[in-house]
Amino acid sequence: MNDHERLAKLLSFDDVEAVRTEESALLCRLKGREVWVPIADIAIADDMLWKAGDRGRLILSQRAARDLGLV
Numbered sequence: 001m002n003d004h005e006r007l008a009k010l011l012s013f014d015d016v017e018a019v020r021t022e023e024s025a026l027l028c029r030l031k032g033r034e035v036w037v038p039i040a041d042i043a044i045a046d047d048m049l050w051k052a053g054d055r056g057r058l059i060l061s062q063r064a065a066r067d068l069g070l071v
Contacts, residue, residue: 010043011065016058018049026051028058035068 013030020027025036026049042048043059065071 009062010059011062011071013058013060013065013070014056016049016056018052018054021050021052030058031070035070037068038064 016028016030018026019029019034022036024040025038026042027034028037028049037058037060041060041064043061045057045059047056049056049058060068060070062071
């Protein structure tokens, strides 16, 4: 799979707040609800959410977003 195909399989969610941090997941507030997002599922980006209090864009694979009920 090339970079273009990988990027096409990513979804971006704006104005996300990281509410709480655990060892392997972030509790994120987005789309009017809170959801635990495994850190391993978060795509690396310049404005990536890392810890509680962070706000920004959350980038996930389509699979991860679907598994979390976000799409």
